Amino acid sequence: MSKRSPLRLVATAVLAGAIAATAHALPGSAAPGARDHRWAGTTGEYATASQSSVPAPPRPAKLVPSERVVTTGQLKLRAADSWGSLLSSLRTVLTGLAAAKPATTTTAATKTSTGAGAPGSNPSTKTLVLYDSTGPYGWLGEDYGMMATNLVSHFGAWTAHPVGGYTAGELAKYSAVVYVGSTYDEPIPAAFLDDVLATSKPVVWMYDNIWQLTARSADFATKYGYTWKGFDVSSVARVNYKGTALTRDARNAGGIMDYAISDATKAVSVGEAVRADGTKFPWGVKSGNLTYLGEIPFSYITSNDRYLAFSDLLFDALAPQTAARHRALVRIEDVGPDADPAELRAIADYLSSRKVPFTVAVYSRYRDPKGVNNNGKAEDYTLRQRPLVVSALKYMQSKGGTLLMHGYTHQLDALNNPYDGVSANDFEFFRAHVDANDAVIYDGPVKNDSAANVTARVTAARAEFLMAGLNQPTIFEPPHYAASALDYKTINSLFGVRYDRGLYFPGVLSGGTVDNSVAHMVGQFFPYTVRDVYGSTVIPENIGNIEPEPFNQHPAVLPADLVANAKANLAVRDGVASFFYHPFLGTSYLKQTVEGIQGLGYTFVAASAMS
Ligand SMILES: [Zn+2]
Numbered sequence: 069m070s071k072r073s074p075l076r077l078v079a080t081a082v083l084a085g086a087i088a089a090t091a092h093a094l095p096g097s098a099a100p101g102a103r104d105h106r107w108a109g110t111t112g113e114y115a116t117a118s119q120s121s122v123p124a125p126p127r128p129a130k131l132v133p134s135e136r137v138v139t140t141g142q143l144k145l146r147a148a149d150s151w152g153s154l155l156s157s158l159r160t161v162l163t164g165l166a167a168a169k170p171a172t173t174t175t176a177a178t179k180t181s182t183g184a185g186a187p188g189s190n191p192s193t194k195t196l197v198l199y200d201s202t203g204p205y206g207w208l209g210e211d212y213g214m215m216a217t218n219l220v221s222h223f224g225a226w227t228a229h230p231v232g233g234y235t236a237g238e239l240a241k242y243s244a245v246v247y248v249g250s251t252y253d254e255p256i257p258a259a260f261l262d263d264v265l266a267t268s269k270p271v272v273w274m275y276d277n278i279w280q281l282t283a284r285s286a287d288f289a290t291k292y293g294y295t296w297k298g299f300d301v302s303s304v305a306r307v308n309y310k311g312t313a314l315t316r317d318a319r320n321a322g323g324i325m326d327y328a329i330s331d332a333t334k335a336v337s338v339g340e341a342v343r344a345d346g347t348k349f350p351w352g353v354k355s356g357n358l359t360y361l362g363e364i365p366f367s368y369i370t371s372n373d374r375y376l377a378f379s380d381l382l383f384d385a386l387a388p389q390t391a392a393r394h395r396a397l398v399r400i401e402d403v404g405p406d407a408d409p410a411e412l413r414a415i416a417d418y419l420s421s422r423k424v425p426f427t428v429a430v431y432s433r434y435r436d437p438k439g440v441n442n443n444g445k446a447e448d449y450t451l452r453q454r455p456l457v458v459s460a461l462k463y464m465q466s467k468g469g470t471l472l473m474h475g476y477t478h479q480l481d482a483l484n485n486p487y488d489g490v491s492a493n494d495f496e497f498f499r500a501h502v503d504a505n506d507a508v509i510y511d512g513p514v515k516n517d518s519a520a521n522v523t524a525r526v527t528a529a530r531a532e533f534l535m536a537g538l539n540q541p542t543i544f545e546p547p548h549y550a551a552s553a554l555d556y557k558t559i560n561s562l563f564g565v566r567y568d569r570g571l572y573f574p575g576v577l578s579g580g581t582v583d584n585s586v587a588h589m590v591g592q593f594f595p596y597t598v599r600d601v602y603g604s605t606v607i608p609e610n611i612g613n614i615e616p617e618p619f620n621q622h623p624a625v626l627p628a629d630l631v632a633n634a635k636a637n638l639a640v641r642d643g644v645a646s647f648f649y650h651p652f653l654g655t656s657y658l659k660q661t662v663e664g665i666q667g668l669g670y671t672f673v674a675a676s677a678m679s
Contacts, residue, residue: 121367121368121369121590121591122208122211122212122215122366122367122368122369122590122591122592123208123367123368124320124321124322124363124364124367124368125205125208125250125251125252125275125276125322125364125367126205126252126322127301127321127322127323128252128276128299128322128323129252129253131298131299131300131301131323132297132298132299133252133253133279133298133299134279135279135280135282135283136279136280136283137256137258137261137280137283137284138253138254138255138256138277138280139255139256139257139258179229179578179579179580180227180228180229180233181217181227181228181229181577181578181579181601182225182226182227182228183217183221183225183226183228183599183601183603184221184225184599184603185221185222185223185224185225185226185599186221186222186223186596186597186598186599186605187597187599187605187678187679188597189221189222189223189224189225190223190224190387191224191225192224192243193223193224193225193243193244193386193387194224194225194226194227194241194242194243195220195223195224195225195226195227195242195243195244195245195246195386196226196227196228196238196239196241196242196244196245196246197213197216197217197220197226197227197228197245197246197247197248198213198228198229198230198231198234198245198246198247198248198260199212199213199216199228199229199230199231199247199248199250199577200230200231200248200249200250200251200254200276200277201230201231201232201251201254201578202230202232202251202254202255203251203254205250205251206251207574207583207588208250208588209230209248209250209251209254210574210575210577210578211366211572211574211588211589211590212248212250212274212364212366213228213230213248213577213578214572214576214577214590214592214601215366215572215590215592216228216246216248216366217577217601218570218572218592218594218598218600218601218606219378219379219382219594219598220246220382220386221598221599221600222382222594222596222597222598223382223383223386223387224243224386227242228577229578230578231247231254231256231257231260232254232255232256232257234256234257234259234260234263235257235259236259236262236263237259237263238259238260238263239260239263239264239267239269239271240263240267240269242269243269243270243386244269244270244271244272244385244386245264245267245269245270245271245272246271246272246274246382246385247260247264247271247272247273247274248274248275248364249273249274249275249276249277249278249364250274250275250276250364251276251277252276252277253276253277253280254276254277256277256280258284261280261281261284262284264281264358265281265284265285267357268356268357269357270357270359270384270385270386271357271358271359272359272361272381272382272385273358273359273360273361274360274361274363274364274365275322275325275361275362275363275364278296278325278360279296282295282296289328289330292334292335292355292356292358293329293330293331293332293333293334293335293355294327294328294329294330294331294334294335294353294355295327295328295330296325296326296327296328296360296362297325297326297327297328298325298326299323299324299325299326299362300323300324300325300326300341300343300349300362301321301322301323301324302343302344302345303318303343303344304316304318304320304324304341304342304343304344305317305318305342305344306341306342307339307340307341307342307351307373307374307377308339308340308342308348309338309339309340309351309374309376309377309380309639310339310377310380310639312376312635312636312638312639314339314372314373314374314376314377314636314639315370315372315373315374316341316368316373316374317367317368317370317373318344319368320363320367320368322363322364322367323363324341324349324351324362324363325360325362325363326349326350326362327349327350327353327362329350329353334355334356335353335354335355336353336354336355337350337351337352337353338350338351338352338353338354338359338361338377338381339351339352339374339377341362350362351363351374351377352381354384359381359384359385361378361381365377365378366378366590366592369592369593371593371610371611371612371633371636371637372632372633372636372637376595376636376637376639376640376643377639379594379595379596379640379643380639380640380641380643383641383642390641390642391641391642392641392642393641393642394637394638394642394643394644394645394668394669394670394671395644395645395670395671395672395673395677396634396644396645396646396665396666396670396671396672396673397426397427397607397608397609397644397645397646397647397672397673397674397675397678398419398424398426398427398646398647398648398649398658398661398662398672399426399427399428399429399472399545399567399609399646399647399648399649399675400412400415400426400427400428400429400464400469400648400649400650400651401429401474401613401648401649401650401651402429402431402474402478402492402650403428403429403430403431403461403474403651404430404431404432404433404434404451404478404491404492405432405433405434405449405450405451405453405454405457406434406454406457406491407457407460407651408651408652409456409457409459409460410460411651411652411654412428412457412460412461412463412464412651413460413463413464414651414654414655415464415649415651415655415658416460416463416464416466416467416468416469417467418655418658418659419467419468419469419658419662420467420468422662422663422666422672423468423672424468424662424672425468425469425470425672425673425674426464426468426469426470426672426674427469427470427471427472427543427567427674427675428461428464428469428470428471428472429472429474429545429567429648430451430461430471430472430473430474430533430541431473431474431475431476431477431478431491431492431529431547432450432451432473432476432529432532432533432536433448433449433450433451433476433477433491433528433529433532434447434448434449434450434477434491435447435448435477435479435489435490435491436448436489436490436491437481437482437489438482438488438489438490440488440489440490441490450532450535450536451532451533451535451536451538452532452535452536452537458536458537458538461536461538462537462538468674470543470674470675470676471533471538471539471541472541472542472543472544472545472567472675473526473529473530473533473541473543473544473545473563474544474545474547475496475497475525475529475545475546475547476496476525476526476528476529476532477491477496477525478491478492478493478494478496478547479491479492479493479494479495479496479547480494480495480496480499480514484501485499485500485501486500486501486502486508486509487502492547494547494548495547495548495550496525496546496547496548497514497517497522497546497547497550497551497552497555498510498511498512498513498514498546498548498550498551498552498571499511499512499513499514499515500548500550502620505621506620506621507620507621508620509586510550510586510589511586512552512584512585512586513552513554513555513584514552517552517554517555518554519554519557519558519561522551522554522555522558522559522562523558523562526544526559526562542563542565543563543565543566543567543607543675543679544559544562544563544565544566544567545566545567545568546559546566546568549568549569549570549571549591550571551571552573552584553572553573553575553576553582553584553602554582556570556571556602556604557602557603559602559604560602560603560604563604564603564604564605565604565605565606565607565679566604566605566606566607567606567607567609567675568606568607568609569591569592569593569594569609569610570591570592570600570602570606571589571590571591572589572590572591572592572600572601573588573589574588574589576601576602577601593608593609593610594606594608594610595608595610595637595640595643595644596608596640596642596643596644597678597679605678605679607646607675607678607679608644608646608678609646609647609648610633610637610643610644610645610646611630611633611634611637611645611646611647612625612629612630612633612647612648613625613630613647613648613649613650614626614627614630614647614649614650614653614657614658614661616653616657626657627657627660627661627664628660628664630645630647630661630664630665631660631661631664631665631667631668633645634647634664634665634668634670635668638668638669644670644678645665645668645670647661647665649661
């Protein structure tokens, strides 16, 4: 291939957001704010999860990669390539090695994992997910692989493994293939390149190594009507997708591959990346069965960003006949024995008046071991000791409410985890602290993390529901959306259904030792039901919650913000707008949010409609 003109360089954009340490320092992450229990609910579950926002890949070693196939470390050049090109390639490799500052340099395990589709998915749809696993960011490749896998489960069963393990003819067994290219010059088996070029099945290819595919094809540009040009590392804060302006974190320095479309009858732009100066280039290109996205839309995801475009594009590959449908969900959050029964009844009355089914997240034991809210005297009581709360919960059920189990105590022992040990303020299945900058920092699994610990807490909570005369919940929500991989697997065995945003850890998909480090875990929310890599059906929560006041570096979130998020989510053809709400906020914000979402054409449904 001919030489491509170099793109402008952005000297200052060095690895910004490229590695986990940076990503975790991003604002818009941390958690709970409440300093008193009244505002404990402010401890938005989702806010904590966003601290685990997955980083972008490192900035590419070269903005215009050398077009070549990389096979197990060998540089295999096409006949037309010159020694100059070879030397350039070698420099690329060396530069890449020099630039990387790995935490580890292990090669990921290569186990093949499989999973079933989400409830309601097509039993004949099977997706092959391939991800990169080599180099210092192999763990990141697996994180991306997990995120892709979780999403494709919405459509059917899946198989996932590192791309390096691909065998000739493998993709013929699947309905479609999703490849996440996150390691620059990952050695990709020629068999995979050949099969992608030959197949008529949908292929979704993200980011890196498209140059290996074009190198393997004698006539890529002729056949597909476009070719890649080079990474554009301009600041891109917006992606336009089917008439919706979606956001993108402008600090993402991984770049987006730019394209030259030579035949517009074959190659169609899939969304437009909008640079800071207003100029645009294709965010992705679809030609025939091949959809190529110039970036990995999993980094720094928010409720209204281009992750939604990817979530919608999967319908084209995996369920193209899907009709538009927009459903909404609301979950009443952090309801414990300390709840105000009148507030619960008011919420139920309002929602039923709008014919809105809802879910109630209940913890059954209230603890304040340090007496933070009780003049220094410890408090500890359960639902059955608060009959008025129990009767309010039954009233909520009579008005369309479904109770789920939101942990047992929603705090941990007498620890400040991270705040004060008071129920609904603190984490129960993960450790965290507040740092000097007033940010909530995850620390990792709890001290006695085990299946036995989770089971004991769930068993104790079940006993409290029983003794309060309430039916056993069939859905679980980990407090503050945080637990270890072991905990999630245990929760799956006990419930099978969660209603949350999950945390995912390298090793879960590849079958290696699970890497519990918070630097490598990722949080993910979903715009539709999935069955995640832990095997659980996950009922989605994807647009957040009302926060009338800023806390822990988070801005206030008002009904208009949630409605705007819901509007962006209309970009997903069969997606949801799902939020949660604290009853102590009264019904005014709830009314504005519910009616704003209904005004967009959404129909509220019960959690059971999702699973
Ligand atoms: Zn909670």
